[in-house]
Each structure stands twice: as C-alpha cells, then as structure tokens.
Amino acid sequence: VTSFVNRRDEIAQISRLLSGARLVTLTGVAGVGKTRLAMQVAARLGRTFPGGVWLVELAFLRDGDLLAHTLVYTLGIHDTGGDPLASLTEFLRERHLLLVLDNCEHLTQPCATLALALLRAAGQVRILTTSREVLRLAGEHVYQVPPLPTAEQDSPPAATAGHHAVELFAHRASAVVPTFTLTAENHAEVAEVCRRLEGIPLAIELAAVRLRVLSMAQLRTRLDDRFHLLRSGQRSRVPHQRTLRAAVDWSFDLCTPKERAMWGLVSVFAGGFDLAAVEAAVEEVHAAVGTGGSAVVDVLDGLVGKSILTTEQRDGRAWYGMLETLREYGRERLREAGDEPRVRRGHAERYLRLAEQAEREWFGPGQIGWFRRLDREHANLRAALECFHAAPDSEAGQDALRLAAALWFHWVFSGRVAEGRLWLGRALASAAGPTRARARAMVAHAFLAGVDGDLEAVTRLASGARDLAERLGDQLTVAQAITRQAAILNFRGDTAAVQALLTEALARFAALGEPDNPYAVFSLNMLIGVRVQEGDRAGSADIGRQSVAISQARGDTTMLSSTLIHLARAAWLAGELPEAAAHVREAVRLQRSMIAPTSLARGVEQLAWITAARDGPGEQELAALLLGAADRVWRRFGLIKLLHTPYYGPHHRECEAAIRAAIGDEAFEAAFQRGAGMDIEEIVSFVAGESSAPGGAGLAVVAGGNQPAVLSHRERQVAELVAEGLSNKQIAARLVISRRTVDSHVEKILTKLGFTSRVQVAAWFAANSGD
Ligand SMILES: Nc1ncnc2c1ncn2[C@@H]1O[C@H](COP(=O)(O)OP(=O)(O)OP(=O)(O)O)[C@@H](O)[C@H]1O
Numbered sequence: 034v035t036s037f038v039n040r041r042d043e044i045a046q047i048s049r050l051l052s053g054a055r056l057v058t059l060t061g062v063a064g065v066g067k068t069r070l071a072m073q074v075a076a077r078l079g080r081t082f083p084g085g086v087w088l089v090e091l092a093f094l095r096d097g098d099l100l101a102h103t104l105v106y107t108l109g110i111h112d113t114g115g116d117p118l119a120s121l122t123e124f125l126r127e128r129h130l131l132l133v134l135d136n137c138e139h140l141t142q143p144c145a146t147l148a149l150a151l152l153r154a155a156g157q158v159r160i161l162t163t164s165r166e167v168l169r170l171a172g173e174h175v176y177q178v179p180p181l182p183t184a185e186q187d188s189p190p191a192a193t194a195g196h197h198a199v200e201l202f203a204h205r206a207s208a209v210v211p212t213f214t215l216t217a218e219n220h221a222e223v224a225e226v227c228r229r230l231e232g233i234p235l236a237i238e239l240a241a242v243r244l245r246v247l248s249m250a251q252l253r254t255r256l257d258d259r260f261h262l263l264r265s266g267q268r269s270r271v272p273h274q275r276t277l278r279a280a281v282d283w284s285f286d287l288c289t290p291k292e293r294a295m296w297g298l299v300s301v302f303a304g305g306f307d308l309a310a311v312e313a314a315v316e317e318v319h320a321a322v323g324t325g326g327s328a329v330v331d332v333l334d335g336l337v338g339k340s341i342l343t344t345e346q347r348d349g350r351a352w353y354g355m356l357e358t359l360r361e362y363g364r365e366r367l368r369e370a371g372d373e374p375r376v377r378r379g380h381a382e383r384y385l386r387l388a389e390q391a392e393r394e395w396f397g398p399g400q401i402g403w404f405r406r407l408d409r410e411h412a413n414l415r416a417a418l419e420c421f422h423a424a425p426d427s428e429a430g431q432d433a434l435r436l437a438a439a440l441w442f443h444w445v446f447s448g449r450v451a452e453g454r455l456w457l458g459r460a461l462a463s464a465a466g467p468t469r470a471r472a473r474a475m476v477a478h479a480f481l482a483g484v485d486g487d488l489e490a491v492t493r494l495a496s497g498a499r500d501l502a503e504r505l506g507d508q509l510t511v512a513q514a515i516t517r518q519a520a521i522l523n524f525r526g527d528t529a530a531v532q533a534l535l536t537e538a539l540a541r542f543a544a545l546g547e548p549d550n551p552y553a554v555f556s557l558n559m560l561i562g563v564r565v566q567e568g569d570r571a572g573s574a575d576i577g578r579q580s581v582a583i584s585q586a587r588g589d590t591t592m593l594s595s596t597l598i599h600l601a602r603a604a605w606l607a608g609e610l611p612e613a614a615a616h617v618r619e620a621v622r623l624q625r626s627m628i629a630p631t632s633l634a635r636g637v638e639q640l641a642w643i644t645a646a647r648d649g650p651g652e653q654e655l656a657a658l659l660l661g662a663a664d665r666v667w668r669r670f671g672l673i674k675l676l677h678t679p680y681y682g683p684h685h686r687e688c689e690a691a692i693r694a695a696i697g698d699e700a701f702e703a704a705f706q707r708g709a710g711m712d713i714e715e716i717v718s719f720v721a722g723e724s725s726a727p728g729g730a731g732l733a734v735v736a737g738g739n740q741p742a743v744l745s746h747r748e749r750q751v752a753e754l755v756a757e758g759l760s761n762k763q764i765a766a767r768l769v770i771s772r773r774t775v776d777s778h779v780e781k782i783l784t785k786l787g788f789t790s791r792v793q794v795a796a797w798f799a800a801n802s803g804d
C-alpha cells in the first residue's frame with residue numbers, strides 16, 4: 034500500500050543467498066522491515082520459481098500444532114483429514130517453489146521442525162522466513178536486516194540525499210502533508226529525527242505522521258525531550274528495541290483516550306477485522322469510545338491516520354489490519370489495565386454467534402457470501418476457539434463445543450477437515466457433562482470423520498451422539514445422528530439397513546418441521562442410490578427431484594452439486610449413460626467458483642465408469658484417462674481411502690479390468706498417466722466440458738465438448754420458467770408465444786447446455802441466476 038524505499042543491496046544479497054541456500058532467515062528487531070523486504074525479494078524472484086512464491090502469514094497463529102494445517106490451507110491443498118504434514122510433503126514433492134514464512138518468532142521450534150521436514154522431502158522447495166529470532170537449523174542462512182542508513186550528525190545537506198531513512202521519512206511526511214518536501218531548511222531536522230529513531234522504518238513512520246499537527250521543528254524538539262527522558266532511567270532493552278518501544282509509547286500517548294481504548298480493543302482481533310466486527314462489540318465499544326453513530330469509524334480513521342491501523346479492500350469492503358508489533362503493544366496495554374480476559378472473551382462470544390448464524394443460513398442464497406466471510410474471518414474464529422479452550426470455566430468448555438460444531442460445514446467445504454477434527458477433539462476431551470452441545474459436537478465430528486474416511490470413529494461418534502441426544506430429548510440431533518449411522522452402512526454397502534435408517538431419519542426431520550435441514554438432504558441423496566439398487570428406478574428419480582427442489586428453493590449450489598453426483602450414480606446403475614454423464618458434468622460445473630473435493634472426486638471416478646460402459650472409438654482410452662484424473666483428485670485431497678470402501682471399490686476394479694481387457698495394459702497405463710498428470714483446474718474444466726484433455730484429439734467429444742453456454746435473452750427467460758417447473762404449454766401461455774416456439778427454445782437450451790433433462794436446466798438456472 035505504501036511506497037517502498039530502496040534496499041536494493043539487501044534484495045540483491047538475499048536473492049543471491051537464496052540461489053544457493055534452501056533456507057534463509059531474515060532476522061532483526063521488530064519493525065526493522067523484515068516482512069517488507071521479504072515481499073520485495075519474493076516479488077523479484079517470483080518468475081524464477083515455476084511453482085510460484087507462497088506467502089504464509091504466521092503472525093497471528095498462536096498454536097504450533099496448527100502450523101502444517103495453515104500451510105496446507107494457504108497452498109490451496111484442501112485438507113480432508115488425515116495427516117496435514119503428509120499432504121504437504123506429497124504436494125510439494127515435485128514442485129519448485131518458494132515458501133515465505135512470515136513472522137516465525139513465536140513459533141521458532143515448530144517452524145524449524147516443519148522446515149526441516151519439508152526441505153528433506155521436497156528437493157526443489159526453498160524457504161524464506163522472517164523472524165525476530167533465528168530458527169537454529171543446520172543449513173539455515175541467517176541474514177541480519179539492518180535499519181535504514183541514517184546520515185552522520187552534522188553532515189552537509191547534500192549528503193543526506195541518499196539516506197534512505199530520510200527518504201522514507203519524506204515519503205510518509207508528504208503522505209500526510211502533501212506540500213512537504215525536503216529543503217535546505219528542514220533537512221538537518223529530518224536527519225536528526227531519523228538518527229534519533231535509529232533508522233527503524235516503523236519508528237520513522239509513526240513519527241512522520243505527527244507532521245499533521247506539528248511543524249518539523251516542533252517534532253524534533255519533542256522527540257528530543259522524549260528520548261532524553263527515556264534514556265535516563267531505562268531498563269535493559271537492546272538499543273533498537275528501546276528506540277522502537279519509545280516511538281510506539283509516544284504514539285500511544287499522543288492518541289486520544291478513545292483511540293487508546295480502541296487500540297487495545299482491536300488488538301484482540303487476529304488477522305484483521307472489518308467495521309461490522311468492531312461495531313458488533315457494542316458494549317466494549319461504548320465503554321471505550323462512547324455512543325454515537327459515526328464514533329466508531331471516526332476513531333478507526335484516527336488510528337489509520339496515525340499509522341497504527343492499515344486498511345485495504347477485501348470483497349468490496351474495508352478490512353483493517355495492524356502490524357504485529359503494534360498489536361502486541363495493544364494487548365500489553367489491555368493486559369496491564371486488567372481488561373484482556375474480558376475483551377478476549379467478548380470477541381470469542383461474538384464469533385460464536387456469527388458461526389451459529391452462519392450455520393443457520395449457509396444452506397441458502399447467501400451461501401458463497403457466507404463461505405467467503407468465514408474464510409476471511411478464519412484467524413478470528415481460531416482465536417475464539419483458542420480463547421474458549423484456554424478458559425478454565427465450564428461455560429467456556431460448552432462454548433468451545435458449540436463453536437467447533439457450528440462450523441462443521443466450514444471445516445468441510447473450505448477444506449479444513451483435519452483442523453476441524455482437532456478442535457472438535459479438543460473440545461470433546463475437555464468439556465464436561467452430558468450436554469446438547471456435546472451431542473451436537475459428536476454429530477459434527479462424525480461428519481468430519483466420514484470425510485476423513487475414519488469409519489470406526491464415525492460409528493463410535495454417531496451412536497454416542499444418538500444415545501446422548503435421546504437421553505436429553507434433543508430430537509433434531511437424534512435425527513442427524515441417525516443419518517451418520519446410515520452413512521457408515523452405506524459405505525459398507527448394507528442397503529437394506531441404510532434404507533430403514535434413512536426412512537426413519539427423514540420422518541423425524543419432517544415431524545420436526547425441518548424437511549430441508551442439510552442432513553435431510555444428505556439423507557435424500559443417499560437414498561437416491563439405495564432405491565436404484567433395490568430396483569426402484571422411478572422412486573430414485575423421484576427422491577432426486579425432491580432433493581434438487583430443496584436446494585433450489587434454498588438457493589444453494591454446493592448441495593446441489595452433491596445431489597447431481599448421486600443422480601449420476603443412479604442413472605449409471607440403471608444403464609442411462611447419457612443422463613449419467615450430463616449429471617456429472619453439471620455437478621462439476623457448479624463447482625467452478627468453489628471446489629467440493631468429495632463431489633469432484635466421485636464425479637470424475639463415475640464419469641470413468643460411465644465412459645467405460647460405452648462402446649465407440651476412443652471411449653476406453655478416455656475412460657482410462659478419466660480413471661487417472663480421478664486418481665489424481667482422490668489423492669490430491671487425501672480421499673483415496675474412500676475409494677477402497679465397498680461403495681466404490683468393486684466398481685472401480687471392474688472398470689479398470691474391463692478397460693485393460695479391451696485395450697491392453699500398455700494403452701491403459703499410458704492413458705491413465707495422462708489423466709493423472711492433469712492438474713485440478715484442468716480436470717474441472719475438462720469434465721465440465723469446457724476444454725479437451727491433453728494429447729487426445731477427439732477425446733473431448735465424449736466428455737461433452739460443448740462450449741460454455743451463452744443463452745439468448747429469450748432462451749434465458751424460458752430457462753427461468755423451466756426452472757420454476759412450468760410445462761412448455763404453460764410457458765407458452767406465460768410468454769404469449771406459440772407452443773412450437775417454446776418447444777424449439779427448450780430444445781436449443783438443452784443442446785447449448787449439453788443437458789438431457791429439465792431438472793438440469795433448473796439446477797443450472799439456480800446456479801447462474803445470480804450473475
Ligand atoms: N524499505 C522500506 N520502505 C518503506 N517502508 C518500509 C520499508 N521497510 C519497512 N517499512 C515499513 O515499516 C513498517 C515495519 O516493517 P515490517 O513490518 O516489514 O517490519 P518487520 O521487521 O517485519 O517487523 P516485525 O518484527 O514486527 O514483524 C511497515 O509499515 C513497513 O511498511
């Protein structure tokens with residue numbers, strides 16, 4: 034956001050170091066510019082790493098146990114459970130990239146352990162860390178970041194020109210006073226100020242903004258007085274640290290009482306915050322800054338003006354951040370005032386409320402918005418979980434259960450299953466008493482364990498949750514727990530038992546007035562396959578329609594994608610191959626804005642089976658390629674365990690054997706490898722029918738081959754009415770056109786979208802009506 038001053042030599046030296054060494058640590062005192070410098074090095078080296086440069090922010094991560102999870106998430110590897118370090122090394126093994134771990138000082142031990150493991154396992158990975166303390170690893174190259182050079186005392190004006198500390202001061206000063214320039218008159222004062230501040234960029238920034246209210250001469254005199262005072266009577270701090278501390282103290286003292294209170298208040302946020310989050314802290318804000326409409330924004334603005342807070346735009350709104358040094362300072366002040374526990378707890382409780390609201394609303398029209406929001410707030414959610422976990426009282430234990438459980442869909446859909454299991458496990462282990470919160474957390478944990486392929490845990494948790502919820506009379510949780518018991522049996526292939534459980538669960542949801550509970554939709558989806566296996570194709574299709582209708586009525590796309598995968602399986606089992614393929618394609622298309630790993634893996638796998646069941650030139654090769662692509666997806670998201678369950682295993686093996694028999698092992702392997710070599714984005718667009726597979730002329734035809742749909746205005750109108758469930762005759766009446774014209778529009782829509790049924794048009798419309 035702000036201009037960067039020189040550091041050319043440092044950048045060159047660090048780049049050179051990184052060309053030889055695999056681990057470089059930029060160290061130095063707080064505020065000296067380690068992070069800024071690392072960013073510059075990263076920007077400069079970006080192109081030399083084919084795998085890119087990845088920045089992992091660690092300043093607000095408190096818990097070393099979550100380090101690997103944080104990397105997994107930052108790198109965009111969905112974590113679906115299991116061992117995050119294993120997914121990480123698997124992902125990095127063949128990549129040539131630079132990882133920047135920023136602000137490691139409070140986690141040097143876990144960072145050292147992780148860095149060592151990654152460097153060993155992934156030969157082409159390089160790591161650049163910034164840390165006030167070094168990691169102490171053999172092979173670590175330490176680079177001490179120096180402060181910005183300042184001019185010697187009494188040096189002539191010309192000599193100050195090249196001094197970067199002076200330059201930084203001038204930059205920041207002209208940002209607050211646009212007319213500010215370095216002149217023959219003021220240069221000596223500026224140089225003196227920078228010398229006093231020992232060239233520490235953060236200290237210089239904090240001082241420069243004072244020019245808003247002080248003249249240069251006043252600034253210098255006050256700083257002199259201040260530092261004189263401080264130098265006498267100082268405790269034993271390292272000189273630079275002492276200087277920075279003095280500069281921050283000074284800034285703090287110059288804040289208004291409201292700004293000081295706000296500084297403390299917002300220092301409990303982790304990873305930034307938005308205005309709404311501060312405004313939600315009504316009581317604390319009132320205590321701190323008083324009431325009044327614009328008060329909060331004004332105080333925040335004041336802190337931005339003093340360089341205490343930074344702002345940027347995220348998803349179209351202001352997002353505030355704070356440099357770690359200043360945040361720590363705020364925390365310290367809060368602690369001294371005895372307010373820290375209360376303010377932290379208030380923060381945690383507000384995030385609990387947010388999570389519970391999200392749980393009620395995510396299955397609805399605001400879905401993508403909720404997913405994004407929780408993603409933005411992830412560090413704050415974690416801070417809340419940490420706060421509840423660390424608090425000794427029993428209420429906090431219950432709140433930890435509630436929060437970890439309310440976030441179940443976030444853990445799963447944002448790809449943080451292992452982290453979710455960790456928090457749920459912790460909360461279940463430490464909270465006392467047979468409470469509803471416990472029963473619900475067990476259901477959530479069962480759900481996550483299922484994604485993780487940990488079927489024993491699902492069995493244990495689901496029946497534990499059911500017993501407890503029955504004892505407590507918590508009927509909704511009983512119904513949800515039953516769906517988890519059904520899920521286990523479904524994986525094991527026990528259709529009759531699954532059918533009985535699901536029927537019971539659905540009856541309970543209906544009786545509770547919650548037929549559109551997400552768990553009810555999961556039940557319907559499972560039932561789609563069960564019915565087909567029992568030979569009831571019509572019943573299966575009917576259940577499918579019900580499920581699609583619920584998602585549509587809710588305005589959801591994520592669940593719809595999953596429903597379509599189940600419909601595809603049912604169609605495939607019934608031998609309706611074109612319909613099965615079309616369902617998969619649509620399910621994957623719905624994932625363009627957000628990937629749901631399990632649905633994607635299942636979809637690609639099923640498309641392979643569907644393709645292998647067709648005869649035609651090139652189909653078997655394509656099926657082998659798709660098996661390879663599916664293998665890639667299963668592994669990439671750590672889901673491969675699922676493929677060995679009776680639900681998928683036998684079909685998978687049959688499919689592979691049939692292809693091998695048809696085209697021979699050699700051709701199979703070649704095609705399989707081509708598929709396994711595709712990356713996830715390629716697989717998505719290939720299966721969605723938007724691109725062709727690598728090296729395969731004609732192969733695209735089979736997976737769809739149609740272009741992204743562009744409907745005319747009229748066709749869109751018709752599609753909307755189809756989505757509403759109107760017949761062609763009704764549509765004709767509504768639009769006052771002939772029935773024949775409607776027929777031909779519908780036909781064109783189906784062709785353009787590559788669909789075979791009206792249900793798909795409806796699903797497509799629900800997913801695309803927002804844009
Ligand atoms: N070369 C530079 N040009 C302009 N601004 C700089 C420069 N170096 C540092 N700064 C500014 O100084 C402040 C502190 O820098 P930075 O956050 O990089 O310090 P740090 O050493 O990483 O501190 P910490 O130890 O607290 O993480 C930031 O506002 C940054 O933008």
Ligand SMILES: [Mg+2]
Binds near residue numbers: 067068135136163
């Ligand atoms: Mg830093």
